[in-house]
Amino acid sequence: MSDNNKAGVLAAVVGVGQTKYQTKRGDVSIAGMVREAAVNALADAELTWDDIDAVVIGKAPDMFEGIVMPELYLADALGCNGKPMMRVHTAGSVGGSTAIVAATHVESGVYDRVLTVSFEKQSESNAMWALSNPQPFSPHLNAGAGGYFAPIIREYIRRSGAPLDVGIRVATKDRIHGSKNPLAHLQLPDITEEQVAESPMLWDPLRFLEACPSSDGACAMVIVNEELADKATKQPAWIRGTAMRSEPTMYAGREEVNPQAGRDCAADVYKQAGITNPREQIDCAEIYVPFSWYEPMWLENLGFAEEGEGWKLTMEGVTSLHEGGDTPWNPSGGVLSSNPIGASGMIRFAEAAQQVRGECGDHQVPNAKTAMGHAYGGGAQFYAMWIVSSEKPE
């Protein structure tokens, strides 16, 4: 594979716009919802629709709302008349890969200012059903995403010897984080570990409160080149590295607990950003954790901890903002607090940018200078990651 130290042109995030995440946005259509995020991002960037050269949009499978190719009808809501527009789809990681496509549009030097948007309006259909379709060559077991991931989590617990309350701790921590973020869907400031432990078991060992909610929402960013970012009024989030990797869902000997594609993707993005010790050099991270146990699993996959040791960081409070941990994970509340699936990856990337821009209000990590955004999707087979920094690269 070619060395990814590519970009001729520096790019930076100069505008972020999000909607409030909630169970149902009954007051807006999909078009109204994506436009709301886009308008917020343009306002934050102090730009207008006329300033945008191209639009990159992402969402998860069309089955989630039952609208086939929604991007066709969203072209007008996103001001694309006469402009290039493209849609990205990489399952749950799509928000991250959409942001990366937008970033590389700018880094290539072809476009100066790109608007990127991701969304999901889960209330319009049933994602659980959309993920449990019959396949002719395998039995129809009606288990949804949890049915796929729970056995992998069980194997992680067996291998690492982690105590059974690690997942409970992550679920509680991310909801307390989310209660400091007014846009987060779940607002549970008083949640306790006892409450999580007593919530109904869904897919053993995953309980109801250890799984993500189902949300409506959209997230947008404006990404511009170096010259324009230098002129921005607000602090830009400089993009220090971007990487994507994929692997087949199934093959003999596949490492499902600690997937190779995730390790390779992290190594690539760290190399671009000059990171040799992620725990030391990354001030905070927004990592795709839709089920509680994926925090310790990704702490290991992304090199924040040695294999088998990730759960110890969680239990020591290293990833907790309110406990003063040195590497807060998901200060926004993460996917466990808001999950408009197609947008969830972009929210991770955008929240990482907001941290280094100092725009996070009550969930701001003090002095965050370097942050990581991460997304994964499919059968944990698509990965997208970026590193952003308040400091412009040399």
Add this chain to the structure above:
Amino acid sequence: MSEEKEMITGMEAPMYLTYNFTAGGATTRFLAELRNGKLVGQECPKCQHVYIPPRGSCAACGVPTVREVELTNKATVQSFTIVYIPIPNNPIKPPYVIANLMADGAHQSFLHLISDVDNADVRIGMRVEAIWKAEEEWTHAMENIQYFRPLDEPDMPIDEIGRLKNA
């Protein structure tokens, strides 16, 4: 504003989808044998791993898997979950166990039901066997196997599940 209209927040627009699956050569051979009550995997000529259900190639090596390998009804639990979540119209009543099962001689697990056992007794490494439906009900489907149930055999050591014998 007396003119204000009530917001329309949902209009039902059902979609019905019938999908005609073209199985292709490899899956056709697998499904045809399944209809005869046999589990037949395919071996990768490069890495020697045996796939079931076979898709005609090894996703790791990117080469066709031509040689067919008939498997027995025995398998080992690689991992599992107990499903409690109620899904509308699900014919299987929760709580039920679904497991990643590694058929003896295969190196890629598949998902299936485990039954005839106390859910609390299911464990990684447990030996199980396929219970087939009555022969007249067999079609081109993995549902020909009703479920897997425990075998009276010692557990398989975990680091041997799905591994090549001499690897």
